[in-house]
Amino acid sequence: xxxxxxxxxxxxxxxxxxxxxxxxxxxxxxxxxxxxxxxxxxxxxxxxxxxxxxxxxxxxxxxxxxxxxxxxxxxxxxxxxxxxxxxxxxxxxxxxxxxxxxxxxxxxxxxxxxxxxxxxxxxxxxxxx
Amino acid sequence: xxxxxxxxxxxxxxxxxxxxxxxxxxxxxxxxxxxxxxxxxxxxxxxxxxxxxxxxxxxxxxxxxxxxxxxxxxxxxxxxxxxxxxxxxxxxxxxxxxxxxxxxxxxxxxxxxxxxxxxxxxxxxxxxxxxxxxxxxxxxxxxxxxxxxxxxxxxxxxxxxxxxxxxxxxxxxxxxxxxxxxxxxxxxxxxxxxxxxxxxxxxxxxxxxxxxxxxxxxxxxxxxxxxxxxxxxxxxxxxxxxxxxxxxxxxxxxxxxxxxxxxxxxxxxxxxxxxxxxxxxxxxxxxxxxxxxxxxxxxxxxxxxxxxxxxxxxxxxxxxxxxxxxxxxxxxxxxxxxxxxxxxxxxxxxxxxxxxxxxxxxxxxxxxxxxxxxxxxxxxxxxxxxxxxxxxxxxxxxxxxxxxxxxxxxxxxxxxxxxxxxxxxxxxxxxxxxxxxxxxxxxxxxxxxxxxxxxxxxxxxxxxxxxxxxxxxxxxxxxxxxxxxxxxxxxxxxxxxxxxxxxxxxxxxxxxxxxxxxxxxxxxxxxxxxxxxxxxxxxxxxxxxxxxxxxxxxxxxxxxxxxxxxxxxxxxxxxxxxxxxxxxxxxxxxxxxxxxxxxxxxxxxxxxxxxxxxxxxxxxxxxxxxxxxxxxxxxxxxxxxxx
Numbered sequence: 156x157x158x159x160x161x162x163x164x165x166x167x168x169x170x171x172x173x174x175x176x177x178x179x180x181x182x183x184x185x186x187x188x189x190x191x192x193x194x195x196x197x198x199x200x201x202x203x204x205x206x207x208x209x210x211x212x213x214x215x216x217x218x219x220x221x222x223x224x225x226x227x228x229x230x231x232x233x234x235x236x237x238x239x240x241x242x243x244x245x246x247x248x249x250x251x252x253x254x255x256x257x258x259x260x261x262x263x264x265x266x267x268x269x270x271x272x273x274x275x276x277x278x279x280x281x282x283x284x
Numbered sequence: 285x286x287x288x289x290x291x292x293x294x295x296x297x298x299x300x301x302x303x304x305x306x307x308x309x310x311x312x313x314x315x316x317x318x319x320x321x322x323x324x325x326x327x328x329x330x331x332x333x334x335x336x337x338x339x340x341x342x343x344x345x346x347x348x349x350x351x352x353x354x355x356x357x358x359x360x361x362x363x364x365x366x367x368x369x370x371x372x373x374x375x376x377x378x379x380x381x382x383x384x385x386x387x388x389x390x391x392x393x394x395x396x397x398x399x400x401x402x403x404x405x406x407x408x409x410x411x412x413x414x415x416x417x418x419x420x421x422x423x424x425x426x427x428x429x430x431x432x433x434x435x436x437x438x439x440x441x442x443x444x445x446x447x448x449x450x451x452x453x454x455x456x457x458x459x460x461x462x463x464x465x466x467x468x469x470x471x472x473x474x475x476x477x478x479x480x481x482x483x484x485x486x487x488x489x490x491x492x493x494x495x496x497x498x499x500x501x502x503x504x505x506x507x508x509x510x511x512x513x514x515x516x517x518x519x520x521x522x523x524x525x526x527x528x529x530x531x532x533x534x535x536x537x538x539x540x541x542x543x544x545x546x547x548x549x550x551x552x553x554x555x556x557x558x559x560x561x562x563x564x565x566x567x568x569x570x571x572x573x574x575x576x577x578x579x580x581x582x583x584x585x586x587x588x589x590x591x592x593x594x595x596x597x598x599x600x601x602x603x604x605x606x607x608x609x610x611x612x613x614x615x616x617x618x619x620x621x622x623x624x625x626x627x628x629x630x631x632x633x634x635x636x637x638x639x640x641x642x643x644x645x646x647x648x649x650x651x652x653x654x655x656x657x658x659x660x661x662x663x664x665x666x667x668x669x670x671x672x673x674x675x676x677x678x679x680x681x682x683x684x685x686x687x688x689x690x691x692x693x694x695x696x697x698x699x700x701x702x703x704x705x706x707x708x709x710x711x712x713x714x715x716x717x718x719x720x721x722x723x724x725x726x727x728x729x730x731x732x733x734x735x736x737x738x739x740x741x742x743x744x745x746x747x748x749x750x751x752x753x754x755x756x757x758x759x760x761x762x763x764x765x766x767x768x769x770x771x772x773x774x775x776x777x778x779x780x781x782x783x784x785x786x787x788x789x790x791x792x793x794x795x796x797x798x799x800x801x802x803x804x805x806x807x808x809x810x811x812x813x814x815x816x817x818x819x820x821x822x823x824x825x826x827x828x829x830x831x832x833x834x835x836x837x838x839x840x841x842x843x844x845x846x847x848x849x850x851x852x853x854x855x856x857x858x859x860x861x862x863x864x865x866x867x868x869x870x871x872x873x874x875x876x877x878x879x880x881x882x883x884x885x886x887x888x889x890x891x892x893x894x895x896x897x898x899x900x901x902x903x904x905x906x907x908x909x910x911x912x913x914x915x916x917x918x919x920x921x922x923x924x925x926x927x
Contacts, residue, residue: 239778239782240778248309250439251309251435251438251439252438253438253445253447253448253449254445255442255443255445256438256439256442257442258442258443259442259443260441260442260443261440261441261687262439262440262441262442263440263687264782266773266776266778266779267687268686268688268693270688270690270692270693271686271687271688271693274688274690275687
C-alpha cells in the first residue's frame with residue numbers, strides 16, 4: 156500500500172482512477188491545480204504522483220513535473236495527458252528527443268484505462284522502495 | 285552476380301555507418317526511408333537476376349578471398365564481448381568468445397585452414413532466394429515501422445536514455461550481416477556473420493540498459509555464443525576434411541559417419557539460434573527489447589538463421605539418429621511451448637512462444653528430412669516471417685497506444701481501434717486459419733509424418749496433433765478478445781488516430797503480404813519451395829500440393845469476409861450491453877466481491893489461461909529438461925557413431 160496523489164482537473168478521470176487505485180489497496184489524495192498539487196506534495200509527501208499535463212488551462216503540468224523533479228528527485232511521476240489535442244506539430248517535435256524531454260518516469264496520452272494505470276503504479280513503486 | 289551480393293551486404297553497412305553520425309530526427313527518418321527502399325529494390329533485383337533459382341556458386345569480384353579478414357572480424361567481436369562483459373561483471377561470455385577466437389587463431393595462423401575455393405564463396409539457390417526476400421522486404425518494412433514506434437516509445441518513457449542513433453545503426457548492421465549469412469557457402473565466413481547477428485541481438489535487447497534488460501541481453505549472448513562455440517568447434521573438426529568447409533558439398537547428401545559430430549555441433553548452433561529448448565529462455569527475455577527488434581530479429585529473420593542452417597544440414601543428417609533426435613528436440617519444443625503459451629497473458633510473450641513453436645516445427649522437419657517435410661519447413665519460414673512480423677508490429681502499436689501488452693486489456697479492441705484490429709485479425713488468421721500457409725504446411729506435415737517408419741513417425745504425429753490443438757486454443761483466444769465489442773465513448777476514437785503513418789504503412793503492406801502469399805500459395809510451391817525440396821534431396825518430382833484454385837478462392841473470400849464483417853459491425857452503433865451480475869456484496873466497482881466468511885474475493889468469470897490447471901513455469905522447466913536430455917543424447921550418439 157502506498158500513498159498516491161492524483162493531480163487532474165477532470166473530475167471524472169480522477170474518480171475513475173482513484174477508485175481503481177483504492178481497490179488495489181492504495182491511499183489516494185487528489186488535487187485539481189498545480190498550486191494544490193505542489194502544496195499537497197510538500198505537505199503530504201506521497202509515494203507517487205500521477206499528474207495531468209494540461210493544468211490551469213494550459214500546459215502547466217509540464218512545469219509542475221519539472222518543479223517536483225527538482226525538489227523531490229526520488230519521487231516517481233506518471234504523467235497522463237491530453238496535450239496531443241492542443242499541441243502543434245512544431246511543439247511535438249520538441250518532445251521528440253532521446254535525452255529525456257520530461258523528467259517523468261512514464262508519459263501516457265489519455266485515454267488510459269484504470270487497469271493500466273494501476274499496473275504502471277505498482278510497477279514503479281518497488282523500484283523506488 | 286557477385287556485385288549484387290556485395291551491394292546487398294555493403295549498402296546496409298554503409299547506411300548503418302551514416303546513421304551512427306546522424307542525430308537529427310528528420311534527417312534520420314529520410315535516410316531510413318530511402319535506404320529501406322533501396323534495400324528492398326536491391327533484394328528484388330538480386331532475386332530476378334538469379335533467375336529460376338537453380339544453385340549458383342560464385343566468389344568476390346576479381347577473385348578476391350576473405351583471407352585474414354575473417355580472423356580480424358572474429359578478433360574484433362571477441363574484444364568487444366570481453367570489454368562489455370567485464371564492464372558488467374560477466375565471465376561466461378568472454379570465455380566462450382575467447383575460445384572461439386583461439387580456434388580461429390589456431391586454424392588461420394597455424395595454417396590449418398584450407399583456402400576456400402574463390403569461386404565457391406557464395407551459394408545462391410531457392411532457399412537463399414526465400415531468405416533474401418524475407419530479409420530484404422520484411423526487414424525494411426520493420427525499419428520503417430520503427431521510425432514511428434521509437435518516437436512514441438521514447439516519448440512515453442522519457443527516463444529511458446534514448447539511443448535511437450545506435451538503434452537504427454544496429455538494425456542496418458543486422459540487415460547487412462543477415463544478407464551475408466544466407467548467401468555464404470564458406471562456413472568460416474558464415475560463422476562470422478552469424479556472430480555479428482548475435483551481437484546485434486545482444487545490444488538491441490539491452491537497449492534500455494536497465495539492470496533487468498542487461499541481464500536478459502547477457503542470457504541471449506551466453507546461449508548464442510554457446511551455439512557459436514559449437515559452430516567454431518565444428519569448423520575446427522571440418523577443416524581437416526576435404527571440402528569440409530564448403531557448405532554445399534558438406535550437405536550434398538547423407539553425411540559420412542565420421543562427420544556426424546560436426547553436423548551435431550552445427551545443429552547445436554542452429555538450435556540455440558532458433559531458441560529451441562533447452563535454450564528457449566533467451567527469446568523470452570528478448571521480448572523486453574523494443575517491439576521492432578522482436579519483429580525483425582526475434583521472429584522474422586535472426587532466429588530463422590538457426591532453422592536456415594538446419595534446413596541446409598537436413599540432407600546430411602536425414603535418416604541418421606542425430607537427425608531424428610534433432611527432430612525430437614524441435615517437435616517436443618513445439619509441444620511444450622504451445623502448452624506454456626496457453627497460460628501466458630503477456631501478448632508479446634505469447635507471440636514469442638508461438639515463434640519458438642513454429643521454429644520447432646521447422647527444426648522437426650529439417651531433422652527428419654524428407655522432401656515433403658523440407659517443403660513444409662520452407663513454407664513455414666515464408667508464412668511465419670510475414671504473419672508474425674505483422675503481429676509483433678501490431679502489438680508494438682497497441683503497446684504505444686494503450687500502454688499495455690496484457691491480453692486482458694485487448695478486450696473490445698475492435699470497438700476501440702477498428703483498423704488496427706483488422707490488421708491484427710489478418711495476422712492471427714495467417715497463423716492458424718486455412719488457407720493461410722501455416723495450416724496447409726501443418727496438414728502436409730501430418731501427411732508426411734505418416735510415412736516416417738516406426739515409433740518416431742507415430743510419436744511425431746501425436747506431438748503434432750496435440751501441439752497444434754494448443755496453438756488453436758491460444759490463437760482463438762486472442763481472436764475472440766480482439767473481435768469482442770462494446771459501445772465506446774467518443775474520446776476513445778482518438779486512440780487510433782495517433783498511430784503514425786510509418787506504422788500504418790508497414791502494417792498494411794505486411795497484411796496485404798499475408799493475403800497475397802496465401803493467394804499465391806500454389807505458385808510459390810510450384811516454382812520455389814517444391815523445386816528446392818526436390819533438388820536438396822535429388823529426389824524424383826512429386827506433387828506436394830494439390831490445391832484446387834477454386835477452393836483457394838472460396839477459402840480466401842471466406843477469410844476476407846471476417847475483417848470486412850468486423851469493420852462493418854464496428855461502425856454500427858447502439859448495441860445494448862449488460863454488465864455481468866453476480867449475487868453477493870460488491871466490494872468495489874470492479875470484480876472484487878465480499879466472500880461468505882468475510883474478506884474479499886476476485887470474481888473470475890472465465891479461465892482463459894488455465895490458472896490452477898497448468899503451471900506454465902513447471903511445464904517450461906520440464907520441457908527444458910527433456911529437450912536438454914534429448915540434445916545431449918544426440919551429441920553422444922554422434923560421437924559413438926563416429927567411432
